[in-house]
Amino acid sequence: MTAQARPPTAAACPGCLAAPAEAVREGPKDARIALSLPTIHCQACISAVERGLNAHPGVKDARVNLTLKRAMIDADAGLSADDLIPVLAGLGYEAHELDPGALSATQSDKAGRDLLIRLAVAGFASMNVMLLSVSVWSGATDATRDLFHWISAVITLPAIAYSAQPFFRNAWEALSVRRLNMDVPIVLAIVLALATSLWETTLSGEHAYFDAALALTFFLLAGRYLDYRTRAIARSAAQELAALEVPRAVRVIDGVEQEVAVADLAVGDLVLVRPGGRMPADGAVVDGRSELDRSLLTGETLPVFAEPGLAVSAGEVNLTGPLTIRASAVGEDTSLHRMADLLAIAESGRSRYTSLADAAAKLYAPGVHILAGLSFVGWYLWSGDLRVALNIAAAVLIITCPCALGLAVPAVTTAASGRLFKKGMLIKHATALERLAQIDTVMFDKTGTLTAGTPELTNLGEFSRRELEIALALAGASAHPLSVSLAGAGQEAGIIPAEVQDVTEVPGYGIEGNWHGQAVRLGRAGWVGADQGEQTAVWLSVGASVPRAFLFTDALRPGAADAVRALQEAGKDVLLISGDATGAVRRLAETLHIGTWEAEALPEDKAARIAALGKAGHKVLMVGDGLNDTAALAAADVSISPASALDAARVASDIVLLGRDLAPIAEACEVAEKATKRIRENFRIATVYNVIAVPLAVAGLATPLIAALAMSASSITVSLNALRLR
Amino acid sequence: MTILTYLIPISLTLGAIGLVGFVYTVRSNQYDDPEGDSRRILSDEWDDHPKP
Numbered sequence: 147m148t149a150q151a152r153p154p155t156a157a158a159c160p161g162c163l164a165a166p167a168e169a170v171r172e173g174p175k176d177a178r179i180a181l182s183l184p185t186i187h188c189q190a191c192i193s194a195v196e197r198g199l200n201a202h203p204g205v206k207d208a209r210v211n212l213t214l215k216r217a218m219i220d221a222d223a224g225l226s227a228d229d230l231i232p233v234l235a236g237l238g239y240e241a242h243e244l245d246p247g248a249l250s251a252t253q254s255d256k257a258g259r260d261l262l263i264r265l266a267v268a269g270f271a272s273m274n275v276m277l278l279s280v281s282v283w284s285g286a287t288d289a290t291r292d293l294f295h296w297i298s299a300v301i302t303l304p305a306i307a308y309s310a311q312p313f314f315r316n317a318w319e320a321l322s323v324r325r326l327n328m329d330v331p332i333v334l335a336i337v338l339a340l341a342t343s344l345w346e347t348t349l350s351g352e353h354a355y356f357d358a359a360l361a362l363t364f365f366l367l368a369g370r371y372l373d374y375r376t377r378a379i380a381r382s383a384a385q386e387l388a389a390l391e392v393p394r395a396v397r398v399i400d401g402v403e404q405e406v407a408v409a410d411l412a413v414g415d416l417v418l419v420r421p422g423g424r425m426p427a428d429g430a431v432v433d434g435r436s437e438l439d440r441s442l443l444t445g446e447t448l449p450v451f452a453e454p455g456l457a458v459s460a461g462e463v464n465l466t467g468p469l470t471i472r473a474s475a476v477g478e479d480t481s482l483h484r485m486a487d488l489l490a491i492a493e494s495g496r497s498r499y500t501s502l503a504d505a506a507a508k509l510y511a512p513g514v515h516i517l518a519g520l521s522f523v524g525w526y527l528w529s530g531d532l533r534v535a536l537n538i539a540a541a542v543l544i545i546t547c548p549c550a551l552g553l554a555v556p557a558v559t560t561a562a563s564g565r566l567f568k569k570g571m572l573i574k575h576a577t578a579l580e581r582l583a584q585i586d587t588v589m590f591d592k593t594g595t596l597t598a599g600t601p602e603l604t605n606l607g608e609f610s611r612r613e614l615e616i617a618l619a620l621a622g623a624s625a626h627p628l629s630v631s632l633a634g635a636g637q638e639a640g641i642i643p644a645e646v647q648d649v650t651e652v653p654g655y656g657i658e659g660n661w662h663g664q665a666v667r668l669g670r671a672g673w674v675g676a677d678q679g680e681q682t683a684v685w686l687s688v689g690a691s692v693p694r695a696f697l698f699t700d701a702l703r704p705g706a707a708d709a710v711r712a713l714q715e716a717g718k719d720v721l722l723i724s725g726d727a728t729g730a731v732r733r734l735a736e737t738l739h740i741g742t743w744e745a746e747a748l749p750e751d752k753a754a755r756i757a758a759l760g761k762a763g764h765k766v767l768m769v770g771d772g773l774n775d776t777a778a779l780a781a782a783d784v785s786i787s788p789a790s791a792l793d794a795a796r797v798a799s800d801i802v803l804l805g806r807d808l809a810p811i812a813e814a815c816e817v818a819e820k821a822t823k824r825i826r827e828n829f830r831i832a833t834v835y836n837v838i839a840v841p842l843a844v845a846g847l848a849t850p851l852i853a854a855l856a857m858s859a860s861s862i863t864v865s866l867n868a869l870r871l872r
Numbered sequence: 873m874t875i876l877t878y879l880i881p882i883s884l885t886l887g888a889i890g891l892v893g894f895v896y897t898v899r900s901n902q903y904d905d906p907e908g909d910s911r912r913i914l915s916d917e918w919d920d921h922p923k924p
């Protein structure tokens with residue numbers, strides 16, 4: 147995972163830092179294999195991994211990226227990640243395969259680079275112009291002043307034409323749909339400042355605002371870049387999550403198995419899904435018997451029996467026996483339907499929210515224009531001098547220009563996102579923190595969110611030692627999650643498996659064997675001759691005796707109880723809503739002291755419930771992981787999903803929990819509230835500066851020196867205030 | 873004041889060299905792996921001859 151606390155850089159000899167030890171070299175150009183290496187952390191790791199990989203036959207080039215904890219490998223066509231993972235495991239490094247296709251966007255981070263170069267140009271130009279301006283402010287006159295102004299103009303005009311392009315573009319986009327955004331006053335201020343300064347310069351005037359126009363561009367670009375970086379980090383981590391699920395399927399053609407990318411599957415293909423594998427496409431079972439875990443799609447914890455003819459959908463997990471399915475919908479079609487519905491709901495939910503910055507811009511933009519316009523008209527009428535009036539209007543625009551406003555939000559969100567990232571939370575959406583700060587109701591999904599999705603045996607004590615010994619012997623022969631849990635619980639209790647002969651697993655049903663001449667079976671209710679209750683269970687039958695049930699409940703996710711308690715203590719309503727059976731949901735609600743719960747909810751029910759709460763004036767946080775939650779995740783005011791969630795659910799949510807622990811949720815709410823408070827504080831600081839400086843500007847007392855001081859001072863105060871959040 | 877005709881071009885040139893240098897480092901991916909690069913210089917693996 148990319149969630150790393152940055153260790154202090156090892157500075158062994160400061161002199162070495164000057165000379166790069168190795169020529170600058172890009173990673174392998176056409177890297178075919180990407181591996182995630184979550185445990186690497188030092189120079190020795192880099193060398194060991196690169197040496198180990200490069201020594202492996204077939205590897206042409208391997209390069210480790212320590213910042214992203216990733217290795218990119220260029221290798222011969224025959225080599226796959228499965229060949230290299232054991233090599234790294236032998237060296238002592240955990241490695242996971244990543245899908246290089248899903249990572250491509252991080253590789254060419256063009257937008258970020260572009261912004262950085264614009265920032266550098268604006269910085270370079272503003273430093274030079276500032277130096278020239280300092281000489282002017284300290285008393286240069288006549289020809290010297292004119293020379294300095296002309297040189298400033300020569301530097302400023304091309305620098306602004308290049309580096310302020312993002313603002314020009316945004317302002318034009320807003321104006322072309324007849325709207326005002328923050329960029330319109332910015333562009334107007336820059337253009338007006340340049341025009342009046344140029345005019346003043348040609349007339350050998352005293353005041354030129356070239357330095358102010360450049361400083362403005364520089365500070366605002368810094369805000370944009372911070373904003374961009376915060377989102378780029380989140381995006382790259384989110385991409386890594388997506389890339390960890392390498393989409394592969396086994397296609398069967400004329401009895402020959404062949405591993406292909408899921409994207410290459412076609413409708414009508416026969417696909418083999420091994421036990422433990424996820425369905426790569428929608429389709430119908432044509433061969434094999436097994437059980438299916440549908441909890442990610444429906445929230446149901448009871449496994450479903452699968453036999454030829456059963457329709458399956460992508461995302462379900464095959465539990466016991468190999469299944470062959472005939473694909474009926476592949477790739478985009480399987481998830482696209484759901485995503486399309488979901489996005490329609492998401493649009494209506496999210497677009498209602500206006501970010502604090504937009505709200506401020508809405509108040510601010512017309513106010514500034516009116517103020518500048520009034521001072522222009524006022525001075526023109528009073529003095530009758532167009533030049534003076536235009537000069538003062540430009541000064542008003544520059545002094546009120548939202549330098550601090552442009553930094554107020556990005557500086558705070560960068561600090562807050564950085565802090566939450568260290569706690570294992572990934573903020574994906576720009577306004578997620580602001581929305582999180584407003585919530586008063588938290589809605590949890592059950593399966594996979596509050597529970598870990600791993601079954602836990604509850605009634606071990608009800609069985610005799612003899613029965614347990616037999617059950618353990620049978621359970622040991624299967625990889626079914628319930629068997630694994632049963633075997634684990636038995637071993638912990640010190641049970642030694644009985645000697646059972648001829649143990650065979652019957653896929654989809656259970657395990658049978660022969661114990662002292664009696665037939666013993668462990669498996670589904672119907673198979674051993676019992677009635678399936680509402681709780682997850684496996685049944686044990688010994689000979690002709692009445693079958694008995696081992697009951698299971700879903701284990702709680704670590705931190706679930708803490709998170710629920712902390713949220714309740716913070717005065718938030720906590721609700722539980724699940725697609726699972728009533729009994730299971732009621733038990734969990736009682737364990738966690740959640741008063742309001744709803745069971746057997748369909749995906750539409752969840753979304754409808756959220757919509758109803760929203761209508762009643764509540765702000766809802768939805769925490770969920772399954773496909774059945776996606777509509778609810780998109781409809782809620784803000785949503786969180788764990789890293790183990792389906793891709794579709796992660797896409798629909800604003801925040802992703804990287805670890806297994808749920809406890810950071812309560813803390814995230816607290817940080818979000820603090821961050822919003824800081825943003826409002828920053829707006830207030832910026833306003834105070836304006837209240838002091840604007841009367842000076844309107845009165846015609848503002849000089850370029852005062853403009854530069856007010857601008858820098860407010861920008862720096864705002865940034866420092868944001869850093870207090872760390 | 874004629875000294876300005878030398879000093880201003882010199883200061884602008886020096887600044888421009890810095891800017892061009894920075895643009896070069898951005899273009900050649902030198903900020904892709906800041907942590908790894910800061911550690912790679914500690915390795916003596918390719919001290920005697922460059923990596924083939």
